Amino acid sequence: MNTPNNLKYAKTDEWVKLDGSIATIGVSDYAQDQLSDIVFIEFNKETEDQVTKGDALATIESVKAAGDVNSPVSGRVLEVNEGLSDIPETINDDPYEKGWLYKIEVSNPSEVDELMDASAYVTYCEGRH
Amino acid sequence: MFIPHTDVERQEMLKTIGKKELSELFNVIPEEFRYPELDIPPALSEMEAQQQFSNLADANNACDEMACFLGAGAYNHYVPATVDFLLHRGEFFTAYTPYQPEISQGTLQAIFEFQSLIANLTGMDIANASHYDGATAAAEACISAYHHFRGKRPKLVLSPNLNPQYLETIHTYFGMLDGSKLLVPEEQTAFSDPDQLATLVDDQTALILMQYPDFLGNIYDLTALTTKAHEQGALVAVSVNPIALGLLKPPADFGVDFVVGEGQPLGIPMSFGGPYLGFFATRKELVRKISGRIVGETVDGQGQRGYVLTLTAREQHIRREKATSNICTNQGLMALAATIYLSLLGKSGLRQVAELCYHKAHYAAQQIAGLEGYKLINNQPFFNEFVVECPKNVSVINQHMLEHGLIGGYDLEKSYPKLKNQMLVAVTELNSREEIDLLVDLLEEARHE
Amino acid sequence: MSEPTIYEISSPGRTGIEYAHLDVPPSELPDAFLREELPLPELSELDIVRHFTHLSKLNYSIDGGFYPLGSCTMKYNPRINEVTARMPGFLKAHPLQPIETVQGSLVIMYLLQETLKEITGFDAVTLQPAAGAQGELVGSLIMRAYHRSRGDLKRTKVLVPDSAHGTNPATSSMAGFEPVNVPSDARGNVDVDRLRELCDDTTAGLMLTNPNTLGLFDEHVLEVIDIVHQAGGLVYGDGANLNALLGVTRPGDLGFDIMHINLHKTFSTPHGGGGPGSGPVAVADFLADFLPDPIVAIIEEGTDEMPPLYGFVHPPHSIGRIKSFHGHFGIIVRALTYIMMQGPDGLRSVAEHAVLNANYLMELLKQDYTLPYDRDCMHEFVLEGVWQDAEGVHALDVAKRLMDYGMHPPTNYFPLIVNEALMIEPTETESKQTLDVFVDAMKKIAKEAHEQPELLHEAPHNTPIGRLDEVKAAKDLVLCCWRPEEE
Numbered sequence A: 001m002n003t004p005n006n007l008k009y010a011k012t013d014e015w016v017k018l019d020g021s022i023a024t025i026g027v028s029d030y031a032q033d034q035l036s037d038i039v040f041i042e043f044n045k046e047t048e049d050q051v052t053k054g055d056a057l058a059t060i061e062s063v064k065a066a067g068d069v070n071s072p073v074s075g076r077v078l079e080v081n082e083g084l085s086d087i088p089e090t091i092n093d094d095p096y097e098k099g100w101l102y103k104i105e106v107s108n109p110s111e112v113d114e115l116m117d118a119s120a121y122v123t124y125c126e127g128r129h
Numbered sequence B: 001m002f003i004p005h006t007d008v009e010r011q012e013m014l015k016t017i018g019k020k021e022l023s024e025l026f027n028v029i030p031e032e033f034r035y036p037e038l039d040i041p042p043a044l045s046e047m048e049a050q051q052q053f054s055n056l057a058d059a060n061n062a063c064d065e066m067a068c069f070l071g072a073g074a075y076n077h078y079v080p081a082t083v084d085f086l087l088h089r090g091e092f093f094t095a096y097t098p099y100q101p102e103i104s105q106g107t108l109q110a111i112f113e114f115q116s117l118i119a120n121l122t123g124m125d126i127a128n129a130s131h132y133d134g135a136t137a138a139a140e141a142c143i144s145a146y147h148h149f150r151g152k153r154p155k156l157v158l159s160p161n162l163n164p165q166y167l168e169t170i171h172t173y174f175g176m177l178d179g180s181k182l183l184v185p186e187e188q189t190a191f192s193d194p195d196q197l198a199t200l201v202d203d204q205t206a207l208i209l210m211q212y213p214d215f216l217g218n219i220y221d222l223t224a225l226t227t228k229a230h231e232q233g234a235l236v237a238v239s240v241n242p243i244a245l246g247l248l249k250p251p252a253d254f255g256v257d258f259v260v261g262e263g264q265p266l267g268i269p270m271s272f273g274g275p276y277l278g279f280f281a282t283r284k285e286l287v288r289k290i291s292g293r294i295v296g297e298t299v300d301g302q303g304q305r306g307y308v309l310t311l312t313a314r315e316q317h318i319r320r321e322k323a324t325s326n327i328c329t330n331q332g333l334m335a336l337a338a339t340i341y342l343s344l345l346g347k348s349g350l351r352q353v354a355e356l357c358y359h360k361a362h363y364a365a366q367q368i369a370g371l372e373g374y375k376l377i378n379n380q381p382f383f384n385e386f387v388v389e390c391p392k393n394v395s396v397i398n399q400h401m402l403e404h405g406l407i408g409g410y411d412l413e414k415s416y417p418k419l420k421n422q423m424l425v426a427v428t429e430l431n432s433r434e435e436i437d438l439l440v441d442l443l444e445e446a447r448h449e
Numbered sequence C: 001m002s003e004p005t006i007y008e009i010s011s012p013g014r015t016g017i018e019y020a021h022l023d024v025p026p027s028e029l030p031d032a033f034l035r036e037e038l039p040l041p042e043l044s045e046l047d048i049v050r051h052f053t054h055l056s057k058l059n060y061s062i063d064g065g066f067y068p069l070g071s072c073t074m075k076y077n078p079r080i081n082e083v084t085a086r087m088p089g090f091l092k093a094h095p096l097q098p099i100e101t102v103q104g105s106l107v108i109m110y111l112l113q114e115t116l117k118e119i120t121g122f123d124a125v126t127l128q129p130a131a132g133a134q135g136e137l138v139g140s141l142i143m144r145a146y147h148r149s150r151g152d153l154k155r156t157k158v159l160v161p162d163s164a165h166g167t168n169p170a171t172s173s174m175a176g177f178e179p180v181n182v183p184s185d186a187r188g189n190v191d192v193d194r195l196r197e198l199c200d201d202t203t204a205g206l207m208l209t210n211p212n213t214l215g216l217f218d219e220h221v222l223e224v225i226d227i228v229h230q231a232g233g234l235v236y237g238d239g240a241n242l243n244a245l246l247g248v249t250r251p252g253d254l255g256f257d258i259m260h261i262n263l264h265k266t267f268s269t270p271h272g273g274g275g276p277g278s279g280p281v282a283v284a285d286f287l288a289d290f291l292p293d294p295i296v297a298i299i300e301e302g303t304d305e306m307p308p309l310y311g312f313v314h315p316p317h318s319i320g321r322i323k324s325f326h327g328h329f330g331i332i333v334r335a336l337t338y339i340m341m342q343g344p345d346g347l348r349s350v351a352e353h354a355v356l357n358a359n360y361l362m363e364l365l366k367q368d369y370t371l372p373y374d375r376d377c378m379h380e381f382v383l384e385g386v387w388q389d390a391e392g393v394h395a396l397d398v399a400k401r402l403m404d405y406g407m408h409p410p411t412n413y414f415p416l417i418v419n420e421a422l423m424i425e426p427t428e429t430e431s432k433q434t435l436d437v438f439v440d441a442m443k444k445i446a447k448e449a450h451e452q453p454e455l456l457h458e459a460p461h462n463t464p465i466g467r468l469d470e471v472k473a474a475k476d477l478v479l480c481c482w483r484p485e486e487e
Helices: A029-035 A118-126 B007-016 B022-026 B046-059 B081-087 B105-122 B134-148 B164-174 B194-198 B223-231 B284-289 B316-322 B332-369 B394-403 B433-448 C045-057 C079-085 C103-120 C132-149 C167-174 C192-198 C221-230 C285-290 C329-365 C395-404 C432-451 C453-457 C470-476
Strands: A014-019 A022-027 A038-043 A056-062 A066-070 A075-080 A102-106 B155-158 B181-183 B205-212 B235-240 B258-262 B278-282 B294-299 B305-310 B385-389 B422-426 C124-126 C157-161 C178-182 C203-209 C234-239 C258-261 C281-283 C295-300 C309-313 C381-384 C421-424
Touching: A022 A066, A038 C470, A066 B316, B007 C329, B007 C432, B022 C329, B046 C079, B046 C103, B046 C329, B081 B332, B081 C045, B105 B278, B105 B294, B105 B305, B105 B332, B105 C045, B134 B155, B134 B164, B134 B205, B134 B235, B134 B258, B134 B278, B134 B284, B155 B164, B164 B181, B194 B205, B194 B223, B205 B223, B223 B235, B278 B284, B294 C470, B305 C470, B316 C167, B332 B385, B332 B422, B332 B433, B332 C045, B394 B422, B394 B433, C079 C329, C103 C124, C103 C258, C103 C281, C103 C295, C103 C309, C103 C329, C124 C285, C124 C295, C132 C167, C132 C203, C132 C234, C132 C258, C132 C281, C132 C285, C157 C167, C167 C178, C167 C203, C178 C192, C192 C221, C203 C221, C221 C234, C281 C285, C329 C381, C329 C421, C329 C432, C395 C421, C395 C432, C395 C453, C432 C453
Parallel strands: B155 B181, B155 B205, B205 B235, B235 B258, C157 C178, C157 C203, C203 C234, C234 C258
Antiparallel strands: A014 A022, A022 A102, A038 A056, A056 A066, A075 A102, B258 B278, B294 B305, B385 B422, C124 C281, C258 C281, C295 C309, C381 C421
């Protein structure tokens, strides 16, 4: 399982990379592996939408499962990686780079601090087997 | 009979599991509630059972003995012999849902063909594997639309000329969703103008649901209504009679989003109300928003074509509490019946049945309209059902006809108190000219009775 | 091996049926509404008979062999049911005919209502639900209507054990409730302590499958029911597993308030390749007024000369109508036929032999497969299809390999609380000989899993088609007989 150290992780398996006030959000390697072959993604939010921490940002479907992506932060949507709609398997292949889902301007940066760091997330995932 | 165990085998099996008596298997059940005396009749042999059911079947005076002009959601069409012969194959009717595709290709391909036939008939891109019946298919269209907008458009506009049982069903289904709002205009006449309905659609409306032909038989062009609803961002669903689509423009031509309907006319016996077949078709953009099983084509490891249940991530067994519908078992065997029926009739057969229904219904309507005291209410084109205003109470007239071996039309007052003395008459290819003439004679007689 | 589709064997100009000529003068057709094209296939009757006969041969069925699909109760479907359901007096009855002309049908519905009440220990029954899932929906709506009728609006939660069928949580949320997961204890029962903590004045009820999907009868069922009742909630019984209890115990007596019954499982009506089912709902007395509209009743008592008159009644606080007409009448006839041929002793024997068969298989297979809950089971049991010393082999592989031995696999990957679950339900209609052949195959597969795992990974080998590419199916989405680009 690949868990980059420079990212923060939510219990619902989203990762966040914070650049200034801009958070890039995706789903973790652990999550894509659990879902297996991803065949569909639906984005629930568009650019300029306000989101609150916990909002359902997207739904990801594989052949055997479906999962919601919940926003780990609050703020305003700056960009949606809409290209994924045509090639959703990118999330399987490259969850941390090409497989990002949203860029959000964070309204409350302390929400990011509350997330787990990589080692805490690894421990958390191991406890779920 | 159905339990093959001999005494010797039973003893061997009990010994294997370390028990002396069958009753020891149930020690976990609280003793005071174990082995109740069931007050039901002792077992019948097959021969006796057949006789008893035969007596009960004979106690009915059904449409095998009487001419039938009753429709209102179930129709007396001819079921070709081939349909039931093929349904009798145990490989079809004793199989489960095709969860193991390698040994269920028969069921899967038949459903795939059903989806194709329904898509062709309705003019839509895709169809699912079925719903319980026309009423629940209509309710599921409402639910799909509601969830499509994530509850942000809580309003649904329902045509007052929708089958009243469908309206009741939708009310039950929507009673569950707090904050949703069903809008059914109260005025109930044979002339509810669909373009008037369109004015009720606003930016809070998820769906407008129409029927085609509507419950009173009328055929309307729904293009303007659909355009207006789409301008407001709402979706449009239409419930159809599939036999009518053998003759009439498919609703896809109006630009609608969902086409649902009752598949019973497609080779399924009336059987006192069920099992029937709900069908559900939509545009391909909405395929992930609909409920119910869907079969898709794929290949095996050798590149051989095969079929599987697909898009299962929408369904309850995966999504559990997040699924928008709990449907699981559907109407597999009835979908097979419709598949065989539509294949058998094909392009020319379905058109022929539809025309027979149309011409016979219009002949009946003209003859009845010529009777003193009777009036044809429909002022729009109709297909095989129409409304007649009678000189007296419909139930009185129907009673007179019943005594002469004929089941009259539906008494509209039962569903719409305002429609006094109005009878909804249905005519199919099974109604001969003699039967229609008898209907006309009996209506004439009933006026004098 | 693959069979062409009806579109591929279509020949322009062919038809499978000719209708009689029009015997009335034709009327003018409504030009503005005529369809231009009707793109249906064109085949002869023989084309169709052969096509569907070929398709049927690609199916596995109960008629073809052993079908131990857990939770589905794939028992033999007696042929007499097909005869009674097709009697012309039933088949040709219009659902809206005057009740005087359909007394035979109404008697059948009345008898099945009464019989189901007696078998389950409840006080009132509706036959209207089309399937088990719709029965659950009806039950949930009754739960909701009951609490609301008492002005108790804060009961928004329905407790659902973690072993439940997916329909339970899906139904609860569809009915406007919030489903709350209740864990199981180490013996496969509802965790009573957790249940007690979860129950409060927001609890609308508990949905309990008993025996549960592990095939285990809850050892504390009376306590579980009492806890929910004490909190003011109702207990809904998912009747999917009623086959284990026929004539042995009655859920109504145990204290359940509502239960649905799957006629297509317990009462031998065919599964039809995925329906039609039928899911009658039984309730205790105090809930009878909420049942869906309509119910069959005697509306005029009989006299010495006249039989009673049966008709429809409308429960005063009904949750409303949930489908067209009166339920799946054809399925109702089949189920009643079956029950009448069993009688009280026969029903008890059904449950006893279903449970005997399951325990016999469990005993013989637990040597080769991990049995996570090792105690007497009811009509089914769950094994793990995975071994620590057979790396890479999964329940799915075991299932697919079983096809090579000519048998239908058990339900796999359900219930979710068992790792790599294989859920086995033999039913009472299978003989010891059949069970022994199955045991033999399962033991061989366990051995192969360790010695020749590739045999399992590549299975099935002897089926009409190999493992199918489900990812391709979900991504390319070919859902009709023509390709998207052909449009």
